[in-house]
Amino acid sequence: MSYQVLARKWRPRTFEDMVGQEHVLQALIHALESQRLHHAYLFTGTRGVGKTTIGRLLARCLNCETGVTPNPCGECSSCQEIQEGRFVDLIEIDAASRTGVDDMRELTDNVQYSPTRGRYKVYLIDEVHMLTNQSFNAFLKTLEEPPEHVKFLLATTDPQKLPVTVLSRCLQFNLKRMTPEHIAGHLRHVLGAEEIPFEEPALWLLARAADGSMRDALSLTDQAIAFGNQKLSASDVSNMLGTIDQRDIERIVNALVEGDGPALLAEISRISDFAPDYSVILADLLSLFHRVTMEQVVPGSADNALGDAEQVQALARKLSAEDAQLFYQSALIGRKDLTITPDARMGFEMTLLRMLAFRPGADRREPPAISSGGQSAASEPRDEPDPAPTPPQEPAAQIESKQPEPQPPQSGPATDVAAEQAQESSEVPAQPEPEPESQDEAPPLADEDASWLASLDAQAGATAEYEENYPLSDEAPVAEESAPEVAAEPAVQPAPAPEPAFAEPQPEPEPAAEAAPEAEGEFVWHRDFRSLGIIGMPGNLASHGAMSRDGDLITLTIDEGYARLLNSRHEEKILAALRNRFGDSIQLRTEQGNPGPHTPAAYEERQRKARQKAAEASIHQDSVVKSIVERFEARVVEDSIRPAETRPETSRR
Known part of the structure; x- marks a missing residue:
């Protein structure tokens, strides 16, 4: 006898043998028990989930010689003929190959004849969505009112392609995809009955590869048995599927x-x-x-x-x-x-x-920098890399004018000389300016600004005032040597490169309650938190907390919303940074509560707002900006104002 593939050999013969379609089987069994039978059933679902199998089982239930029953005997001639595929009153039609309207008319013409052997004439039409519109139109009337001895069982993998007129004439059952658990369990049963040795991981590989289809799973199992020489190992199945276990x-x-x-x-x-x-x-x-x-x-x-x-x-x-x-x-x-x-x-x-x-907390290794001596800078011992000095930046703002901007002439040394000559020969004298105490020349104006302002008007007052340094705030150091008071007049300092026209805005000083304990050299939690070097999520959570210290015990009070995100790994990184600063004997305790206003995050937000406020004031008070606003009916776009970045100490000298 020739070998029969597992997918055909283990096709279910009763409803009890079906796997994973209990919601469909329950409805059919109850309908058969109560004799409430519809004339047209539509089974939908992906390939290999049992649509045709359920149709054949239903045909056996309808034509069993013991009567209409959900449990056919399987021994009568009708059951055996249906099982073997030679029952004359079970007409299986492949709609994919018989799509023409003539084929459908032939079917409808034969519907009127009574069954030859069985109780019902059953038409099982597979892939019914492949029929043409003309075929559906020729089939509709028969599908709606067939003779009492006819049952239509339709199967499709794509119900969306069916006309709604067909869907409304059928009872529709959607068969679910098989889960890997159902497939693995059925394969375990089949291989046990076939006496094929197998490894459990091999079954799960086949179950996942089947992608919800029991027929695909049995076909792959056949292939795996041949590949592994009558046994299933995980490595063989993995090699066969081209996957890993x-x-x-x-x-x-x-x-x-x-x-x-x-x-x-x-x-x-x-x-x-x-x-x-x-x-x-x-x-x-x-x-x-x-x-x-x-x-x-x-x-x-x-x-x-x-x-x-x-x-x-x-x-x-x-x-x-x-x-x-x-x-x-x-x-x-x-x-x-x-x-x-x-x-x-x-x-x-x-x-x-x-x-x-990029896992949180992973070491960040920078590429080694090559020094001038040809040695890698990474090999030289150092504590922490110093931040590169950033050049001073001026507050930026956008000014909108109602008049078109004149195009500035090309910048260059000649333009600067022309601007200076225009200032000296102006008919309208400029306002007298006090002589600066320093004898050094003021930094020159930027080329484009000087040439543009010189072409606006013959008056040199605003231009001359613009060329002078804008007075710096009291807290901003300008040089190592002592500078004169700048309350009444601008101070001019020698500089090899042009300084910005606008003063660098300084944040407003902290309230006295915060500034009092911030003595020089003393660690203040909210002010000096960033010097601990805590990065990532631990640093973000710790910045929303308040610190108190009692000997070697440091208590970190964090708001409940942030404390819920804190875990043991975060606490270990915070503790390591504290020990690096205060010594290895430091212990850390975290607790939920109200941290108050003196947290690093709140401190930095206050500093940011103060810098923004100072930058806006610097822009609005600038005489050149005022002149442009008055002359051209312009306005300052406040949303575009950005404070200058704070310069490192090394860049201030």
Whole structure:
């Protein structure tokens, strides 16, 4: 006898043999028991979920010689003929190959004849959505009012293509996709009956590859048995499918969790020998991190749909919520980028390296800088890299004018000379200016501004006033040597490069309650917090807290909203920074409560508002800005004003 494939050999013979379609079977069984039978049934669902099988079982239930029953005997001639596919009153039609209107007219002409052998003449039309509109129109009347001895069983994978006039004439049953658990359980039963040895991970690989289709799962199992020489091992099934098994996924994730870069690269190199589909691997990682997050947010929600519930629960305890979110998002973006990378392995490798490198709390290693002596600057011992001095910046603002702006002439040395000559030969004398105490020349005006203002009007008063340095605030140091008082007149300092026309705005001083304890050299929590070097989420959470110290015990009071996000890893990083500053004997205690106004975050917000207010005042008080506003009916766009960045001490000298 020739070999019969598993998908046909293990086709269900009763409703009890069906797997995973209980919602459909329950309705059909109750209808058969109560004899409430409809004349047309429509079964929808993806391939291999049992649409045709249910149709044949229903035909047996209707034509069993013992009567209409949900439990056909399987021994009478009608049951056996239907089982063997040779029952004359079961007419199976493939609508994909018989789409013409003539085929449908032939069917409707034969409907009127009584059944030859059975109780009912059953028409089983597969892929009914392939019929043409003309065929549907010829079929509608018969479908709505067939003879009493006729039952129509329609099956389709695409019900959206059916006319609503057909849908309204049928009882519709949607068959669900098979879950991996259902498929793995059925394969376990089949292989046990077939006496085929198997490994449990191999069943889950086949169940996931079947993608909801039991027929596909049985066909893949046939192929795997042949591939593995009458046995199913996870490695053989993985090689056959071109995927990796769950143990490989576990090794990759463990390397990520442990931060073990060499082990991660070694695992990537090992699995690349199997030429896997890297997109499928990333999809498996996405599914895993999704279920890990569900387990973290709702403990106990991890199911065993993929046979890895224990691994998911262990990872949920070991992996932080931040890491799980980062890994999920990196895998999602990496899977999308695989289509545009030059090499699939390269894209997969970069995705995993991103997970490793940008994990919260990972070391940030800068590339070594080569010094002038030819040695790497990274090799020289140093405490912390000094920030590069930033050049002073002036407050920026946009001015809108109702008149068109004159085009400034081309800048250059000649333009500066012309501007100076225009100032000296002006008919209207400028307002007398007090002589500055310093004998050094004032910094020259920017080329474009000088030439533009010189062409606006012959008056030199505003231009001369613009050329003088705008007086700096009392707190802004201008040079190492002592400078004269600037309350009544502007101070001029020698400078090799032009200084900005606007004064650098300084933040308003802190209230006396805060400024009193801030003695020189004393650590003040809200003022000196950034010097601790706490970065990332721990730094963000700690900046919203207030610190108090009692000997070696430091208490950090954090608002309840931020305290809920604090975990043991965050506390370890905060404690390490405090010990680095105050000594190894420091202990840390965190508590929920009202931190008050003296937190680093609140302090920095007050500083920002003060700088913004000073910048706006500097713009509005500037004489040149006032002149432009008055002459051109312009206005200052306040939203565009940005305060100048604070200059480091080294750049002020």
